Amino acid sequence: YLTPKEIQAFKSFKEALKNKEPELEYDLSAYDDYTWLRFLRARKFDLKKTMIMFENYVKWRKEFGTDQIYDYRFKALPEVKKIYQHGYHKTDKGGRPVYIERIGLLDVDKLFKLATEQEMVKYYVREYEMVLQYRFPLCSIAANKQISQSLCIIDLQGNPGKVWSGRVRAFVKLASKIGQDYYPEQLWKMFICAAPFSFKACWVIVSAFLDSKTKKKINIVGSKFQDKLLNEVDPENLPDFLGGKCTCSEKGGCLFSDEGPWREVTALMPSEEDGPKELPPKPKFED
Numbered sequence: 001y002l003t004p005k006e007i008q009a010f011k012s013f014k015e016a017l018k019n020k021e022p023e024l025e026y027d028l029s030a031y032d033d034y035t036w037l038r039f040l041r042a043r044k045f046d047l048k049k050t051m052i053m054f055e056n057y058v059k060w061r062k063e064f065g066t067d068q069i070y071d072y073r074f075k076a077l078p079e080v081k082k083i084y085q086h087g088y089h090k091t092d093k094g095g096r097p098v099y100i101e102r103i104g105l106l107d108v109d110k111l112f113k114l115a116t117e118q119e120m121v122k123y124y125v126r127e128y129e130m131v132l133q134y135r136f137p138l139c140s141i142a143a144n145k146q147i148s149q150s151l152c153i154i155d156l157q158g159n160p161g162k163v164w165s166g167r168v169r170a171f172v173k174l175a176s177k178i179g180q181d182y183y184p185e186q187l188w189k190m191f192i193c194a195a196p197f198s199f200k201a202c203w204v205i206v207s208a209f210l211d212s213k214t215k216k217k218i219n220i221v222g223s224k225f226q227d228k229l230l231n232e233v234d235p236e237n238l239p240d241f242l243g244g245k246c247t248c249s250e251k252g253g254c255l256f257s258d259e260g261p262w263r264e265v266t267a268l269m270p271s272e273e274d275g276p277k278e279l280p281p282k283p284k285f286e287d
Contacts, residue, residue, distance in 0.1 A: 095143030104158025
């Protein structure tokens with residue numbers, strides 16, 4: 001729902017982009033109205049600030065090589081996922097993809113022996129693109145409504161205190177900046193689960209990297225988090241280690257299965273060992 005003032009800002013933004021397209025040297029036809037709205041909402045429908053944000057986004061895509069990111073092969077990923085368990089797993093009750101990280105089990109020293117920060121950043125950017133171009137549209141088709149945000153669960157069960165080294169904080173700051181500046185408004189809600197008392201000190205540091213709008217979407221809960229998650233996700237879609245019933249045992253575990261409405265299409269993506277390979281067609285949801 002948009003107010004009359006927001007509708008006018010939306011129309012003005014699209015017209016301004018159309019006039020500036022030759023100068024940007026960028027094909028704007030690849031983006032839909034929901035993309036423009038994400039940028040507008042991130043800047044509270046301030047036209048000038050939104051234009052600056054989008055122009056910076058286009059410049060970053062050119063400099064980073066984002067349009068060629070599917071050519072990137074993260075060959076260490078299979079080993080990385082063993083010590084840094086993370087991934088998308090099914091959907092919440094609203095049809096949104098659920099993203100989970102088991103940070104409490106992360107071995108930071110081993111992670112950065114396997115991959116550099118730059119390799120991890122490229123991997124994250126590739127995942128952001130995958131979400132926008134494949135996961136969201138396929139979730140939208142499955143739910144028969146527009147899906148443009150995800151639910152994020154950070155699981156601190158284990159030993160979360162060991163992961164907040166200075167190197168990790170610097171990496172989190174970089175990854176957060178990419179998400180907020182170039183892929184805004186993709187987060188629906190975040191739950192940080194099994195947060196010990198000592199986490200509060202870490203959170204003061206980490207939250208400094210986040211804007212106020214993002215902070216309001218984050219819920220920090222202690223060991224009794226299961227009911228809160230089950231309010232958002234059906235038991236059959238929630239992994240058993242988070243209080244649900246799913247194990248994906250036949251696929252190596254929930255965070256190794258990539259289960260969800262996107263699975264049949266993402267399974268066709270090039271593997272980390274493949275050379276250049278044609279991507280599957282990008283789905284579109286017509287509402």
